[in-house]
Amino acid sequence: xxxxxxxxxxxxxxxxxFSMLSDYGRRLYVPKGIIxxxxxxxxxxxxxxxxxxxxxxxxxxxxxxxMKAQFAETMKPGELFSYSPMGGVPALRExxxxxxxxxxxxxxxKTISLPVVCSGLTNALSIVCSxxxxxxxxxxxxxxxxxxxDLIIDEQREAKKxxxxxxxxxxxxxxxxxxxxxxxxxDKAAVILNFPNNPTGYTPTNEESDKIAQVLKKHAENGKxxxxxxxxxxxGLFYEDNVCRESLFAKICDASENLLAVKCDAATKEExxxxxxxxxxxxxFKGCDDAMLDALVQKTMGAxxxxxxxxxxxxxxxxxxGMADTNxxxxxxxxxxxxxxxxxxxxEALAPYTGKDCLKALPFNSGYFMSFITKCDAEDLxxxxxxxxxxxxxxxxxHLLRLAFSSIDEENIAGxxxxxxxxxxxxx
Numbered sequence: 182x183x184x185x186x187x188x189x190x191x192x193x194x195x196x197x198x199f200s201m202l203s204d205y206g207r208r209l210y211v212p213k214g215i216i217x218x219x220x221x222x223x224x225x226x227x228x229x230x231x232x233x234x235x236x237x238x239x240x241x242x243x244x245x246x247x248m249k250a251q252f253a254e255t256m257k258p259g260e261l262f263s264y265s266p267m268g269g270v271p272a273l274r275e276x277x278x279x280x281x282x283x284x285x286x287x288x289x290x291k292t293i294s295l296p297v298v299c300s301g302l303t304n305a306l307s308i309v310c311s312x313x314x315x316x317x318x319x320x321x322x323x324x325x326x327x328x329x330x331d332l333i334i335d336e337q338r339e340a341k342k343x344x345x346x347x348x349x350x351x352x353x354x355x356x357x358x359x360x361x362x363x364x365x366x367x368d369k370a371a372v373i374l375n376f377p378n379n380p381t382g383y384t385p386t387n388e389e390s391d392k393i394a395q396v397l398k399k400h401a402e403n404g405k406x407x408x409x410x411x412x413x414x415x416x417g418l419f420y421e422d423n424v425c426r427e428s429l430f431a432k433i434c435d436a437s438e439n440l441l442a443v444k445c446d447a448a449t450k451e452e453x454x455x456x457x458x459x460x461x462x463x464x465x466f467k468g469c470d471d472a473m474l475d476a477l478v479q480k481t482m483g484a485x486x487x488x489x490x491x492x493x494x495x496x497x498x499x500x501x502x503g504m505a506d507t508n509x510x511x512x513x514x515x516x517x518x519x520x521x522x523x524x525x526x527x528x529e530a531l532a533p534y535t536g537k538d539c540l541k542a543l544p545f546n547s548g549y550f551m552s553f554i555t556k557c558d559a560e561d562l563x564x565x566x567x568x569x570x571x572x573x574x575x576x577x578x579x580h581l582l583r584l585a586f587s588s589i590d591e592e593n594i595a596g597x598x599x600x601x602x603x604x605x606x607x608x609x
Contacts, residue, residue, distance in 0.1 A: 183336070185210035208336045214328040215575055218563065222573025229597045230573040231584040234379065234549045235455055236520060239590060244453050245513050247506025251499040260498040267482040267490075269298025269461075270497040276504055277461055281444075284417065285431035293434055294474035296444075296461035297481045300492045302414045305445040305460040306373075307333050308484045313371060313408045313441075314338040320371040321361045323347040323354075325543075325552070325581065327379045327412075340371075347378065351544045353385045355392045362400045362407075370405055372397065374429055375412035377419070377548030380575070380583040384547040390425035394432040401437035409433060413446035415548040420521045424546050434465025441466045448500055450549070453516055457496035520549070523586045523594060527551060530598035539609040540582075540602060549587035553601075555580045557608040565604045572600050 182190075186208050193199040211217070219232040226232070236243040268274065277296050282288050299305045306329075314320060316339040322330060324344040334340050343365060345357030362370060374393070376384045385393060401407050411430040419426045430444035447460035464477045485491065503509060524547075531542050531551075538556055545551040555562055559576040566572040575583040582601075589597055 182208060183210055183331075185213065186336075205337065209332075210336075212328055212331065214577070218575050219573070222567060225567050226571055226573030228571035229589060229593060229600065231586065231589055231597060232573040232575050233588055234450070234585055235588055236450075236453060236516065236549070237588040237590075238519070242453075242455070243516055243519070245503060245506075245509065245516065247509045247512055248452065248454060248499060248503035250506065251502045256495075256498070256502075261495045263494055265298070265491045265494040265497060267486050268478065269296075269492060270494070270501060273459075273497045273501045274298060274461075276501060278463070280504070281463070285427045287427055287431040288434070291431075291435050291465065292469055292471075292474070293465040294463055294478050296463045297478055297485070298492050298497060299460050299462060299481075299485060300489055301458040302412070302445060302447040302449060302460045303329055303333070304458075304489070305447065305462050306330075306410070306412065307337065308481060308488075309408075309410055309443050309445060309462060310334060310338050310340070310371075311484060312480060313443075314340045317341060318369065318371065319343050319365045319367065320373060321345070321358065321365070322373050323357075323375075323378070325378065325381055325577070326373075327375060327414075328577065330373070343370075347381060347383070348544060353383070353389045353393070355389065355396060358393065359396045359399075362396070362405070365405070368404065368406055369408075370400075371408040371410065373410040373412055375414065376425075376429065377415040377546075379415065379548065380550050380552045380577050380581070381543050382545030382548040382550040382552070383543070384419060384424045386423045387425045390427075390429060390432065393429060394436065397433055397440060398436040401439035405439065407437075407440045408443065409440060410443045410445060413444060415450050416446055417451050418517060418520055418549065419547045420524045421546045430463070430465065435467045438466065438468045448496075452500060452503070452513070454496070454500065457500065458493060459496045459500060519591075520587060523589065523591050526591050526594040527584075527586045527598070530595040534598070534602050537602065537606075539605040549585050550583050551586065552577070552581055552583045553605075555582050555605065557605065562605055562608055565608055566601065570600050570604050572597065572604070574601065 222230050222232045318340045321343045325347045343361050345361040430442050434442040442465045444463040541554040543552045559582045563576040
């Protein structure tokens with residue numbers, strides 16, 4: 182049991198309430214990770230706050246103008262106050278699917294489900310794991326992953342993470358994925374792959390993406406039943422020409438009858454509407470037909486009905502109208518271009534520090550983040566940066582420190598990098 186859960190249980194132990202908790206209730210805790218560290222940074226980081234995965238400009242959240250324009254009296258009462266259908270607003274589901282085919286040309290001619298709307302990426306992953314993971318099941322996960330996987334996989338589902346190193350040199354660890362799958366001796370396994378990755382900011386190249394798909398197909402064709410979850414939270418934020426700009430889902434949704442491909446994506450980052458809590462779940466597998474896919478959709482809607490009942494109506498309708506705005510694609514690309522400029526500046530600022538042994542920058546080419554392997558204790562470095570340099574960062578392991586360049590204006594990135602290295606050199 183997690184030590185934080187144990188501490189909470191100890192507090193309750195002398196009350197009658199403790200004996201009323203379910204087994205899952207006893208395992209619950211609030212991670213002292215990204216959210217807690219970000220809250221600390223909000224209070225103390227008066228120079229640079231590189232903690233939270235939000236796109237900020239001059240301290241204000243970025244947005245697509247066409248989305249903001251919908252907050253007007255032109256919205257009809259039924260578009261704001263009515264219940265949403267369990268699966269989401271039908272027109273939004275159709276629009277999201279249409280856009281999915283535009284963004285993923287490899288989907289052409291393939292059969293996939295109509296996306297189901299759920300309440301944010303966390304909810305999407307939680308629903309999918311509840312549908313396909315039993316207690317003790319194995320799920321293959323790269324060792325550098327989003328901390329919320331712990332609550333979803335370990336505590337909710339009591340499944341077993343089988344981890345492999347993210348990188349082999351400067352590229353994705355194809356052999357590590359292959360070996361991790363081979364180590365699962367049961368005839369069923371799940372895999373979750375998050376690209377662009379949080380915390381590293383890495384997306385496989387076109388060649389690596391093809392090899393990942395081949396590895397997954399090989400294990401499925403050899404008889405292992407695979408549920409492959411594409412966590413596409415940061416989809417579309419690609420900054421290099423050789424980076425695969427399609428979801429892995431598009432490459433594997435017809436790979437094998439033994440391979441169920443599941444795409445979990447969200448408007449959160451793609452449309453810069455973090456507070457809307459609108460996400461989607463989409464299914465595909467070789468040999469599927471509309472009836473089979475609808476059965477999966479109905480089961481997913483049942484999971485929503487039994488937890489949320491339905492999702493936010495205003496968020497969905499504002500999104501639907503915003504995506505129909507004449508300048509939608511142009512304005513969305515403008516936001517991506519700003520993130521790319523920050524990425525370029527981060528690469529430029531890191532270059533003079535190549536070879537410094539106090540910090541090793543991990544490969545990154547996309548998304549909101551980059552991470553360091555630290556020679557000193559990462560928590561000591563985080564505290565040093567926060568308390569003595571007015572700089573917020575995220576410690577994700579004993580020697581892993583994450584920076585969110587998404588929340589730092591381009592002109593401040595060089596100063597951020599200099600500050601982080603100065604603090605690291607002081608501790609080392």
